[in-house]
Amino acid sequence: MPLSENKQTNETAGNLVKTLKGAFGTPPGYRVAHARGRIATGTFTPTSEAATLSKAQHFSNETPVIVRFSSSTGIPSIPDNDPNSMPRGIAVRFVLGNNGHKHTDIIAHSTPHFPTRTGEGFLSMLQAIGNGTIGKFLEDTPSAAAFVQEPKPFPVSFGTQKYYGLNAFEFISEAGKSTFVRYLVVPVAGLQTLSEADIKDKSTSYLFDELADRMAKEPIEFKYFAQIAEEGDPTDDVTKHWPADRKQVDLGTIKLDKLESESESLGDEKKIIFDPIPRVDGIEPSDDPLLDMRATVYIIGGKERRAAPEAKMVNGGKANVDDDVLKAA
Template identity: 25%
Template sequence: MKFERSRGLPPRSQRFDLGLRWVVVLAIPATIAALFVWCAGWFSPRPSAPRIVDAFEATTTPHPGFRRNHAKGICVTGHFESNGNGELVSRASVFAPGRYPLVGRLSIPGGDPGQDDGAGAVRSFALRTVLPHGEDWRIAMNSVPIFAVRTPQALFEQLNADARDPQTGRPDPEKMQAFLDSHPEVRAFDRYLDQHLPSSRYDNATYYGISAFRMTDAHGVHRFVRWEVVPDLPYRPVDARKRRDPDFLSYDLMRQLATGPLRWHLVLNVAMPGDSIDDSTRQWANSPSRPRIDAGTFVIERAQTQIDGPCRDIVFDPTILPAGIAPSSDPLLAARSSTYHVSLERRTWEEAAALANGH
């Protein structure tokens, strides 16, 4: 003790307290930094949004400036005619009777904007409905009512299995088979495709929101729903003649719109006991006792090319919702939101770089 005091040091107990305080002070920012990198997925085996987008890119050749999935599509504009029935389950402004403008996009899955339409087994429909008081509602739907996989990790594994082999330029069938063997939930998706041929046109397909969403009505009552949009036109399967035209989907859409608007009814399917709320690989039973609410009509009036059309820079993030609608705990919703935004950042940067280089 005399030695410590002779050198101007505080007693050992005080130095211990001082050291402990410094440990706490330094540990707080270190913990925050660690949480940040963990959430970003930099040092975690779980897939971050950039890693998932990287995996999408590995399934095709580079196509700068285009979406990493659903690269081929067409913009549409129109409005939503709400009939007020949706207020039975939600206080969202979109369900108040009225007419609300929208911008949308019809597309097929895949990262190649030049692929033939006949290669697409699924049709996709995305919408942004502009609402009062600065709100909007964004929907991303497919013509299949379920997803192939349940989690972002499974999606990441699926994309890796579908990645192009550098030697052959094609996916490795052994990797895909290993993925399918380890993910039996994919069988339900494959069975649906086997039993439901893709539609002959964009405008005669039913589109499904797939994930569940939580609705809150004016009394604060919560209900979960899955929505679908059902066309006025009858479904017809695609045939061999159609498949010979590489762009038959957009061509037929433009031709049909020249004769008048196209309409889909928004149907809200209310969850029943036993329905899965957080697993989008499981289809809800088609029960006659299930409440189904026709909440209004999506009306498409015009179509424009995606290169310079109004949908070009829209992120159809399914978690952008008006008050009265909220995401469920389905893990794919957050993953879709983050990957869509990473895709936008990359294609925006690529367009800027091309302009800077005079291309």
């Protein structure tokens, strides 16, 4: 997973990592965004229709997966019942061979919005938070305002949350046909959320506790969908939605049957660098400028994380950070 070939992208990505760490006071050894997380493993079983859209090998074969569930911000101790812990995140690694070194990943979160079209725009938003001009920034940037204002109800479980992959990708079939898609990861158990009254009685670790309890009883399953673009649908702007009536194709089922122990998860937390760019035959990145930026942020942050001293698993605890930073992040 290399740095970008674009010098400006590398510079902006480095500034994003530095700014995020400063905003959240992220300890060494943790991710600069979605620092609190837990890893589960299982399998992906594709549908027959998946292989008609893309020749990627995991669409033709049952494939091992590594899945990370996470909470927002770079604070590893952020409480599960804190509104600032949303949106929730999911990262899915399809292990394609070579002792896990060959893989392709998907990254999604629990809101259909992202605040800016570019990494430079996101850095400007963080700078606006830091210098106290975030109100003006939100007035001038409707996509950022939409991200902040979108309702983000607390989920009953990581396994009852819907996740949106906002970037567009190009599927290439065996026959060479091109299809642009966006991803949806939908819980088989159904979308289940909590009321504001319900959440008041929940503990600061309720989601991660529930995840362990649920997986001790039964696997967690998700349906992995591709929303199909039609002519004129933008593929270079995550802030613009495709019409809701666009066809959705069921690509297969993600079934998780093992939750890593905290010690196992901590090791993988430090080691695994998820990659927003597919890097697999049959799936190509679109012209979305955020893809290269996100990949570069992840590799810079990941290398720093791997080089850090041994981290400790952190649970609970009220985060000591400015609420304005969290609400706009």
